[in-house]
Amino acid sequence: xxxxxxxxxxxxxxxxxxxxxxxxxxxxxxxxxxxxxxxxxxxxxxxxxxxxxxxxxxxxxxxxxxxxxxxxxxxxxxxxxxxxxxxxxxxxxxxxxxxxxxxxxxxxxxxxxxxxxxxxxxxxxxxxxxxxxxxxxxxxxxxxxxxxxxxxxxxxxxxxxxxxxxxxxxxxxxxxxxxxxxxxxxxxxxxxxxxxxxxxxxxxxxxxxxxxxxxxxxxxxxxx
Numbered sequence: 001x002x003x004x005x006x007x008x009x010x011x012x013x014x015x016x017x018x019x020x021x022x023x024x025x026x027x028x029x030x031x032x033x034x035x036x037x038x039x040x041x042x043x044x045x046x047x048x049x050x051x052x053x054x055x056x057x058x059x060x061x062x063x064x065x066x067x068x069x070x071x072x073x074x075x076x077x078x079x080x081x082x083x084x085x086x087x088x089x090x091x092x093x094x095x096x097x098x099x100x101x102x103x104x105x106x107x108x109x110x111x112x113x114x115x116x117x118x119x120x121x122x123x124x125x126x127x128x129x130x131x132x133x134x135x136x137x138x139x140x141x142x143x144x145x146x147x148x149x150x151x152x153x154x155x156x157x158x159x160x161x162x163x164x165x166x167x168x169x170x171x172x173x174x175x176x177x178x179x180x181x182x183x184x185x186x187x188x189x190x191x192x193x194x195x196x197x198x199x200x201x202x203x204x205x206x207x208x209x210x211x212x213x214x215x216x217x218x219x220x221x222x223x224x
């Protein structure tokens with residue numbers, strides 16, 4: 001009888017302790033293997049976010065297209081201005097450009113009358129401000145082109161209408177002789193110990209004095 005009571009007591013103790021060990025070791029290992037990757041991913045997410053930083057948002061596509069249109073407009077305007085300047089420079093002289101644009105530049109500097117109405121005054125002010133920049137650009141173009149052309153004419157055109165001045169009336173019958181300076185009246189020689197030296201030809205002084213009795217002597221330099 002006492003043996004049966006001990007068996008029942010042991011069974012009762014085992015059944016009461018069963019809730020604390022309801023998960024088998026195999027199930028616990030499986031559950032731990034499933035939760036480990038999720039925990040690792042959760043712990044690494046903040047580190048990756050901190051390392052990557054907060055990237056700035058990309059500009060909207062509308063802003064990019066507007067910027068492209070602005071660049072294209074500026075490039076087109078500059079190209080057209082350069083083309084028009086080149087054509088005007090080729091087709092017209094400075095005086096012609098000055099004459100054609102004189103009225104336009106004059107109108108850009110006219111004062112605004114006080115007798116105009118509010119709308120007419122605003123319209124005149126808007127027109128004056130609009131044409132100020134083109135008028136200033138035309139003035140700058142004329143000044144720069146005039147200076148450049150003056151410099152070029154100093155090289156390509158003679159400084160006077162006649163290369164030589166007129167002879168006095170009593171010497172109109174005298175002929176003119178032109179002599180080359182280099183290798184005719186003087187010559188250059190080079191030696192290692194002294195470098196380049198220029199010398200007069202032997203007898204050049206007497207030669208020139210003799211020619212001066214019969215000719216107008218002109219000495220020139222021929223440049224290849």
